[in-house]
Amino acid sequence: MRHPLLLLILAFVVWSGTFLLVYATQATGCSLGWHNDEIAFWRSPLRLILIVLVLTSLVAIVGTLAWLRRRHKPAAALQTSSFIGEVKTYVAVAAIFSTAFCFAGVFWLTLCPL
Numbered sequence: 734m735r736h737p738l739l740l741l742i743l744a745f746v747v748w749s750g751t752f753l754l755v756y757a758t759q760a761t762g763c764s765l766g767w768h769n770d771e772i773a774f775w776r777s778p779l780r781l782i783l784i785v786l787v788l789t790s791l792v793a794i795v796g797t798l799a800w801l802r803r804r805h806k807p808a809a810a811l812q813t814s815s816f817i818g819e820v821k822t823y824v825a826v827a828a829i830f831s832t833a834f835c836f837a838g839v840f841w842l843t844l845c846p847l
Contacts, residue, residue: 737817740804744797744828748835751790755783755836763845779844787836794832798825 762768762779769777801821 741821744794744825747793747797748828748832755786768844783839787839791832794828
C-alpha cells in the first residue's frame, strides 16, 4: 500500500465500526423489545447478539494485527519503514485493549434504560 499511515489507523477503524454497530444494535434492540425475552442464562437475545458482535470485533482486530505483522517487511536501509511498522503493531494492540475495555459492559450492565 502506498499510504502507510492508513494502515496505521486500520485497527481503530475496525474498532469505530464496531462501536457504531454495537450501539445501533442496542438502540434497535431496546426499541423493539428484544431485551424482554428470556432465553437461558443470557437473559435476552439482545445481550447474546451484542456479545457475539463484541467477540467478532475482537477476532477482527486480532486478525488485523496478524495481517499487519505478516505484511510488514521493512527495508534494511529505511528506518522510517521499520518505525512505522512497530507503531502499527502498538496501535493494533491498543485497539484490542480499547475494545475489551469499552465493550466489557455488554456482558453485565443493564441493556436498556427504563
